[in-house]
Amino acid sequence: MKNDSISTPPFKFETERLTLRKPSLDDAQHIFNEYAQNAKVTKYMNWLPHTSVETTQNFIGNCCQWWENGEEFSWVITHKTENTPIGMISLRINDFKAILGYVLSESYWNKGYISEAAKILINWALNQSEIHRVWAFCDIENPASAKVMEKVGMKREGILKRWALHPNLPNNPRDCICFAITK
Numbered sequence: 001m002k003n004d005s006i007s008t009p010p011f012k013f014e015t016e017r018l019t020l021r022k023p024s025l026d027d028a029q030h031i032f033n034e035y036a037q038n039a040k041v042t043k044y045m046n047w048l049p050h051t052s053v054e055t056t057q058n059f060i061g062n063c064c065q066w067w068e069n070g071e072e073f074s075w076v077i078t079h080k081t082e083n084t085p086i087g088m089i090s091l092r093i094n095d096f097k098a099i100l101g102y103v104l105s106e107s108y109w110n111k112g113y114i115s116e117a118a119k120i121l122i123n124w125a126l127n128q129s130e131i132h133r134v135w136a137f138c139d140i141e142n143p144a145s146a147k148v149m150e151k152v153g154m155k156r157e158g159i160l161k162r163w164a165l166h167p168n169l170p171n172n173p174r175d176c177i178c179f180a181i182t183k
């Protein structure tokens with residue numbers, strides 16, 4: 001059942017270099033090939049590397065369902081001139097707060113892509129009258145993700161001790177760093 005009290009974001013955003021669009025099941029094979037089975041990419045994520053495309057298909061099916069019920073909004077990231085996913089970014093809206101999540105194929109790291117994608121979503125979210133806070137967290141040992149959050153104007157709020165399960169790493173639940181931007 002859709003929660004009508006929250007805003008539904010656009011299915012598509014365009015930035016200078018990227019398109020963000022609602023995922024479709026046709027994306028699963030590309031996502032599996034491009035990054036979902038790469039242990040370097042999943043290292044700090046809350047999921048294990050996918051060992052079959054069926055796992056990726058199930059995940060994309062869930063993403064589509066979450067769009068329908070407003071639980072989470074995710075977009076595949078493509079280069080503007082192409083339709084092939086190179087990553088994903090998501091917003092989960094809970095009352096006046098939105099939490100951001102993201103992942104990118106290793107081939108495209110350190111080109112500013114996730115910062116570019118995150119900025120347009122943060123801008124959309126903070127332009128919604130009911131959303132006052134966009135926040136995110138990353139594993140304490142994930143400096144690239146922490147840097148993204150700083151680059152997009154989020155402020156470091158502190159350490160969330162024993163906050164998240166990152167099954168590719170030891171010592172779970174893991175300490176995480178919390179960042180937020182508010183209005």
Ligand SMILES: CC(C)(COP(=O)(O)OP(=O)(O)OC[C@H]1O[C@@H](n2cnc3c(N)ncnc32)[C@H](O)[C@@H]1OP(=O)(O)O)[C@@H](O)C(=O)NCCC(=O)NCCS
Pocket residue numbers: 040041042044045102103104105108109110111112113114115116137138139142143144145147148
């Ligand atoms: C985290 C991730 C999404 C960043 O995406 P990206 O498009 O490479 O990010 P950007 O290029 O916008 O910014 C990355 C910044 O981190 C810096 N960085 C990268 N590795 C770093 C490291 N080991 N230590 C310090 N800084 C680092 C880069 O230099 C860059 O900063 P700069 O632009 O000032 O040079 C990408 O690395 C990724 O998908 N990682 C695996 C999945 C993941 O960890 N997701 C986040 C879960 S919270």
